[in-house]
Amino acid sequence: MSAxxxxxxxxxxxxxxxxxxxxxxxxVNSGGKAGPYxxxxxxxxxxxxxxxxxITANGGRSYLEDELELYDPFx
Numbered sequence: 001m002s003a004x005x006x007x008x009x010x011x012x013x014x015x016x017x018x019x020x021x022x023x024x025x026x027x028v029n030s031g032g033k034a035g036p037y038x039x040x041x042x043x044x045x046x047x048x049x050x051x052x053x054x055i056t057a058n059g060g061r062s063y064l065e066d067e068l069e070l071y072d073p074f075x
Contacts, residue, residue, distance in 0.1 A: 017042045017065075024071035025049070027063065036071040 019025060019039045026033040027049065037057050040050035046062035 017045075019047060019065070019068065019070070024073075025068040026071055027058075028067060028069050033069065 021039050023039045024036045026035040037049035040048045046064055048060055048062050049057040051057055
């Protein structure tokens, strides 16, 4: 295995994601919070959201980490 052979399912090294697929988050904007949504996928430091049924939210738009906030069921 050479240095460029990443294990299956692992994205490029050096990219750290704050959230993982399945995590529940709020979408935060100037109008407040929307959601919660689930993280559907993470790629290139951006996240695509889905609902509890796995249906892609907001037309598949991707969001940066600073647009998201971890859902706290006890808040």
